[in-house]
Amino acid sequence: MDKLGKYDVIVIGAGHAGIEAAHAAAVLGARTAVFTLTLDFIGNMPCNPSIGGTAKGHLVREIDALGGLMGVAADATFLQSRMLNRGKGPAVHSLRVQTDRKRYHMWMKHALELTPNLDVHQGEVVALDIAEGRVQGVITSLGGYYECKAVVIATGTTLGGRIFVGEASYAGGPDGQHAATALTQCLVDNGFTLRRFKTGTPARVHRRSIDFSKLERQPGDPDESLQPFSFLTRTPMHNKVDCYITYTNPETHKVILENLHRSPLYGGMIQGVGPRYCPSIEDKVVRFKDKERHPIFVEPCGEDTEEMYLQGLSSSLPEVVQNAMYRTISGFEHLEIMRPAYAIEYDCVDPTTLYPTLESKVVAGVYGAGQFNGTSGYEEAAAQGLLAGLNAARAALGKSQLVLARHTSYLGTLVDDLVTKGVMDPYRMMTSRSEYRLSLRQDNADERLTPIGREYGLVDDARWAVFTQDQAIKQAEMHRLETTRVPLADLRKAAEEAGVDRSRMGETGGTAAELLRRPTVTYELIARVIGWGQDVTPAMALRLETEIRYAGYIAREQRAIREVQRHEQVLIPTDFVYEDIPTMTLESREKLTKIRPRTLAQAGRIPGVSPSDLAQLSLAVLRFQKEKEQHP
Incomplete structure (x- = not known):
């Protein structure tokens, strides 16, 4: 066996988890290598060509606040941007962008190539070298041996991957990649508890075959209101494309039900557990019989391609059935499939066998991230990858590791859920999973996490300078709002000019901050009277408005924390x-x-551990610690 290199950290896989893991480890000064089956799929989007969404947008902002890449890449390659849940409270506002799939890949590939301390290799890792319960290195399919102190497994859906389209099935990964099968056996032989999960993706179709006149147009937000993912992005943003919506109908459902026996999911060929919150169209039709239609979102894959993505039509039915099914839908009567929909089964680990650092309890020095840990989604993967890469590097360099409590972030909530409760199906982040949604808003991710990123070595001087400047601007403006009095007559005049309802503005004036607590009074309205704050961006204005208006609720949540x-x-x-x-x-x-x-x-959050058990445990731990102090 040829010894080809010596590293502190080796990352297996260069999807969204592997990218952030490799980048984080290298930035911390660890000699790092990332291995990928093909360089042409670094940062690939095998499913939806988008970044963000409900709760997922929070994770992207948190990745960015900690010094990661995803937010910057999404801003650089987006096609359309929308802030979701604007009609609800600020705790659940979530940014989502449609992304140019190919350009995102190229941006990420180049970012890794430019990262100091990082080597990028095309090759399949087929085994880990493990001795005395600790990883020593990795072995590739070409017989190469690379020594290392830590490994991050970020294999996505390629580990033991198997593709299903109707009666056809074969070993493989997404988008024509080959499956990584040898590594599975190595992990099993070394005591890892693996399981089979499943996911799927819709067909890609040709733009020219869609009758857009029959679809509902879904434009992005107005350009002047667009917000970036990254706290570093300062350039103006512009939407470039529209998306569209159409719907299935009873005829579509009839075709699916008549061919259900040809679905590998219902025919018993697929054994893996699928994602609960992203079911296939077959699952939707069977489980929700009372619904006459299901929405389909038609989204472009890029500026320089005619491929369109059909979000909401994930399927594993035979290609001939897919053709018949799609053509029952308004606007799809002459649809041309470019890539058929498919389901994929893959191997992943039981996440309860991981520590909160994402290090394995089975083999020291091995860390998991992304779908290998039982999650779904690019954003969940990238967030875990950053934490796993950071901790792998710090362990290799002899430094303390980072554990994020669930009250600090959605990332902390995600990891705590995985390692404490485990998963029965692919885990998806949702705002409802956090008890502290008002404190963990997407707009304040920098305040919550950039100081932590700085302390642990991920946030460089340039990002830290931007953060400290933003904080100074915010504090200065908050002081101005709290000390500047606004006459009610001036406010009502401004409201009349802006066409804003004046009926709930109260009967007296007050400071700008006091008035912002009243219904219908916004920062923009106040600014018509006292002027816009110096260097205050529209995003900062909304953040100030939220913190003032919900101050009492936030304070109550902070007491609970x-x-x-x-x-x-x-x-x-x-x-x-x-x-x-x-x-x-x-x-x-x-x-x-x-x-x-x-x-x-954490013990109290384990399912099955009652408050009474927790009280007994608390007393027992206290006794245990006292005994150790008395008899060291």
Whole structure:
């Protein structure tokens, strides 16, 4: 076996998780290599050509705040931008952009090539070299050996991948890649608990075959209101394309039901568990029999291609059935399929076998990220990749690792859910998964996480300078709003000129901040009277408005967070024996022994651990610590 290199960190896979892992590790100064099956699919979007969405947009902002790449890449390559959930409260506002798929790949590939301390290799890793419970290196299909101190597995859906289209099935990865099968056996042989999950993607079709006159146009937000993902982006943004909506109908559903026996999902060929919140069109028709139609979003794959993506029509039916099904839909009567829809099964790990650092409990130095950890989605993958790469590098360099508590971020919530509760199907981030949504808004990700990124070495001087400047602008404007009085007559005159309802503005004037707490009073309206704050962007104005208007609710949430932090600070010793607590239920002891929670708070979030069990555990940990102090 040829020894070809020596690294601190090796990343397996260069999808969204692998990109962030490799970049983070290299930025921290670790000698890093990333291996990918093909350089032509770095940052590939095998499913939806978009970044962000409900809760996912929060993750992209958090990645950016910590010093990651996804937000910057999305801003550089977007085609259309929309802020979702504007009709709801600010806690669930989420940015989503339609992205040029090919340009996103090229941007990310070049970013990795330009990253110091990072080598990019095309090659398949077929085995890990493990000795005495710790990873020592990796072996490639060409017989090369690369020594390392840590490995991040970010294999996406290629690990044990198998494609299904009707009765046809074959080993493979998305978009014609070959499957990575050898590594699965190595992991099983070394004690990793693997499972089979499944996902799917719709067909890509030719633009010329769509009758857009029968579809509903879905434009992006007005250019003047567009917000970037990255806190670094300062250039003006412009939408370049429209998206469209059409719907299935009873005839579509009839074709699906008549051919259900030809679906590998219903015929028993597919054994993997699919994503609950992104079902195939077959699943939708079967599970929601009362619905006469389902929406289909028609989205471009790029500026320089005629391929269109049909979001909402994921399927594993035979190609001939797909043709018949699509052509029952208004606007699709003459549809030309360029790439048929397919389902894919793949191998992933049980995430409860990972620590909150994303390091494996089975083999030291091995970290997981993305779909390998049982999640779905580019954004979930990228967020985990950043954390796994950061921790792998810091461990390799002999430094402390980062654990993000769930009250700090959606990333912290995501990881805590994975390692504490586990998953029964591919995990998707949603705002409802967080108890602290008002504090974890997408607009304040920089305040929450950029100082952490700076402390742990990911945030460079340029980003830190932008952050500190933004904070100074915000604080200065907040002070101005809290100290500048606005006469009610002036405010009502401004409202009349702007065509704003004056009926709920109160009967007296007050400071600008006091008035912003009243219904129908916005920062923009206040600015008509006192002027726009110096260097305040529209995004900053909305952020100030939110923090002033919801100050009482945010303060209440912060009190709840401080209460939880007390339990987060109670560390459970790594050698604690749960079987020695007879007053706890057997179920709790078994689950605590399996998960081995890091803190008392994490223990309380394990399904099956009751408040009574937690109280008993708290007392037992206290006794354990006192005994160790007395008898070290």
